Amino acid sequence: MTRAQQVGVFIGLAIVAALTMLRASDPQLLKLARDVTFDEYQRLAPRAFENLPVRVVDIDEASLKQLGQWPWPRDRIAALVDRLSEMGAAVIAFDILFAEPDRLSPRTVVRDVGGIEPSLIDRLPDNDEIFARSIEGKPVVLGFGLSNEGNYRPPVKAGFAFTGESPFDAPPRLTAATPLRPQLEANAAGIGHISLNPGSRSAIVRAVPLLLSDGEQLYPNLALEALRVAQGASTYLLAGATDVPDTITLVKVGDFVIPVTAAGELWLYVSPDKAEGYVSAAEVLAAGEASPDTRAAIDGSIVFVGTSAAGLQDIRTTALGHNVPGVSLHAQTVEQILSGRFLSRPDWANGLEILSIAVAGSLLVTLTTFVSPAVALACGLLITAMALVASWLAFLYAGLLLDPLAPIVAGSITHFAATAFRFLVTDRERRVVRRAFGQYLSPSLLYRIEHTHDALRLGGDDRELTIMFVDVRNFTAISERLAPTEVVGFLNTLLDALSRHVIANEGTLDKFIGDSIMAFWNAPIDVADHAGKAVRAALAMRETLARLNDSDAFGFGSAHRVGIGIGIHTGLACVGNMGAETHFNYSAVGDAVNVAARIESACKDVGFDVLVSESTAKLLADCALLDAGALGLKGKSTLTRLFAVVGDERLATSAEFVELRHIHGQLTDALRSRSPRSRQIVSAAKLKAAGLTVGLAAGLPDFYRRISRRADHFADEPERKAGTSAK
Incomplete structure (x- = not known):
């Protein structure tokens, strides 16, 4: 319970206590209201x-x-x-x-x-x-x-x-x-x-x-x-x-x-x-x-x-x-x-009404503080209906005069006061969070942050993240052909369509860097299967881009198709609000972020649009992955093993992909052992991949064409120095 919630509960219960004591004193105005209520009952059902x-x-x-x-x-x-x-x-x-x-x-x-x-x-x-x-x-x-x-x-x-x-x-x-x-x-x-x-x-x-x-x-x-x-x-x-x-x-x-x-x-x-x-x-x-x-x-x-x-x-x-x-x-x-038709107001009626104010008021304070004003309102309306029905039935069938008005009015005052306090004080923290994170978090993730105590600690937190970088291929050439306003329109169309998949898969949009997107998973709060959700977002981006190209959403004509590269890596990074005290950004920094950016750049050298690191691949047991070899990334002293993401778990279990994965395994074994049969196996893999482009990744043939030129990247030497940059 936060301090604001503690204060809200205290103030709410104080109001309930005051209303309870007011009813116990039974001032003339309450008596008049009670009498008018009983008059209405008689008018509805006179003797x-x-x-x-x-x-x-x-x-x-x-x-x-x-x-x-x-x-x-x-x-x-x-x-x-x-x-x-x-x-x-x-x-x-x-x-x-x-x-x-x-x-x-x-x-x-x-x-x-x-x-x-x-x-x-x-x-x-x-x-x-x-x-x-x-x-x-x-x-x-x-x-x-x-x-x-x-x-x-x-x-x-x-x-x-x-x-x-x-x-x-x-x-x-x-x-x-x-x-x-x-x-x-x-x-x-x-x-x-x-x-x-x-x-x-x-x-x-x-x-x-x-x-x-x-x-x-x-x-x-x-x-x-x-x-x-x-x-x-x-x-x-x-x-x-x-x-x-x-x-x-x-x-x-x-x-x-x-x-x-x-x-x-x-x-x-x-x-x-x-x-x-x-x-x-x-x-x-x-x-x-x-x-x-x-x-x-x-x-x-x-x-x-x-x-x-x-x-x-x-x-x-x-x-x-x-x-x-x-x-x-x-x-x-x-x-x-x-x-023999009598009306009576039993001695215990006052005690029951006073107790109902205390119990119903305390319940509404609790619900308004810890659940939501909407739920509290629904419960309040239910209590109101129950009080009215119970009072009416007691009058109709037993001639008992039980006042429903005092509990209803007291409950309404309590709910209004608790809701007002929550809006002005308790929910202020959530509104701050919503303003800070609403632009780059999914609604479900934002809800969990708002309703999880201590889920968010600002100022830097070391967490295991799955980080994604997305970059548009040949953006310089595209921008040269367009006017500045057309470039902005192109980027808005593309980045809006792609970033939606980050939000939909409970990711956090970090920033847009020109024609690039940076996003990460598992922060500000824990996200189950964060690597899987990042990969599913990447696959959805691939499908969305294909649909945009097919419909000529960019106005480039069918001859010019826009391409992207996506790099994904899972590792330890520091995440939190960074920047000036008055202007900051919630972001992640660290070596894991740099590796994810380099993997995105390596897509050009590998010839495939979606690559993940080995640490991410280990968390993707059900995805359709192919070994892309170990590459030297800029700034890294050791090689980084990469995997091409061909498709999701449904594709991974298809007979066609199972056969392709078998051939690909033979190929990587031959390349690692520098077998003379390597070229022969590469040719077989190209033929097999060519028949699998429908429903898979159109980049597979190019992926295998480049493998023959990168045979040394499959050598079993993980500790050798990286000789060149991937970009």
Whole structure:
């Protein structure tokens, strides 16, 4: 691991740690994003509407138009209770506050006028008394609201039992309540609070508190109390976590067990508001017998009385984005409990989401640093898809609310930061390498250099290299016939076509020297079978040049064919960046380089286009090689044995070449022994080579013609002094 990578990992993990701690603190913005995500889930798959025994008796616009403006006198409310009870309502729950005396009561009106005998006033009817007598003995639940003034606490009509730690500090706090009329609170079968989202900043009602607490007593909400009264239950059973104080996990009322949050809230799983769930109050109070449909809707149902009239301002927003009467949410609470379709956010959800941020973030940092940003992006997208699918399936099939957004956002931030750091710092080293070596290395070799730690050491390194020199034959004569711009065009066409084979065979292009190419293999990093790849590049150059000549790519005409000579040698050389500090070239120097250059020059004397040294030939067991004799190279005190490269391994195994190699062996043996049969064997070899020019090397006949003039080069005297230069 490089220092830049170490720093990148450290910074990436620091970002992951910061994001993990941010999620653990759970700021309001993350909560809002989480809630919006869960809202979208409900919009995609809302709770299906079921025709359950729950109805809303709606004081709607039609009721106000027909029976008069709100507030109605309470004798009319009493009449509504009597009619609902007569129709068979299981419970009548009022989402209405009865905190003040009825101002429309005859007794109150006359008293306010004044000047009337008090004894006569007391004989007048009082609507609150009428209402109180109406609800007496009936399953009626009244509601109370929260107040910031006073210290009134409504009476609790049920008992509470609990398991585990005390739950009194778990629910939202009740400081004071709106008072009920004494005769009403005494005669009501149940009393529950009507607050839907106390203390919430959001206008959307997502969860309702089933309980409130003043620290000493618990107070049920209207829906829960209605469900208790409907079952005739007398006690609520609460279950808390055994190891976590001040939490509630379950509320049991009668036959129903309700999963709740730690604060005793029920996540609302709402269904679309349907007209089937409503009955107009005007229809209930209509003169005469109620219609069969109205009676069937009320009979046996838990009835909530409330208003949808816009002027009464009891409109709430659901997770589906619908504006509905507040009373319908109480009804939906009971419907949800009856249907058994609950949403829950388990205690371990927060821990799972925090852990997923830490694990996914660390994984992305590692992948971005050590593999590639593209792979990290692919893994990030996969993690995103998995998080979304897992969260959605958990919601759809188990009603679990698991947040996919926090891990996704944290992963995106981590990936962006790690990628940016890698681009700005870690990959800077690779960009330097790419700029320095991209012009003369193959993409595969350059990739290996970029991704191999310490593969490249600049400044000089002794390595075994296979070095190639390529030179154009008769270039001086060619350039004399051409204009300077035509010479440049000729060289660009030829050198571009030939140098491509160096790159394709994982070689390193060192330089272009006029009409020559210098290349080497096995640097900057190790290249397997470097001698074989150099020879394959040379053979490909031979074929490419033949194709260029045949197509007259140089515009010289069919009578003028361009030729090249290629010399290849394997030996120890020093390779590295050489030159000035501000302008350098990656190159190789040493005796091995000089030998390769001299072998290329020897192609003229040998009469063959591709020659390799004996050290290279030893690494080419499968190639079609012919002994070219031992030549004295310029600057060398001993002879250098050379081999002509006729073709690749396929040619080496052909019957024709096997026969030629046998004849060639006889020839070299005769020449070494200075046998009188040498000339005879040379003639046989010429005839055989003449028949093998198709698909092989066109220079073979000339190669054998020159052998007869170089018989002494095959003498077995490797230590004798080189007498002349090959060039």
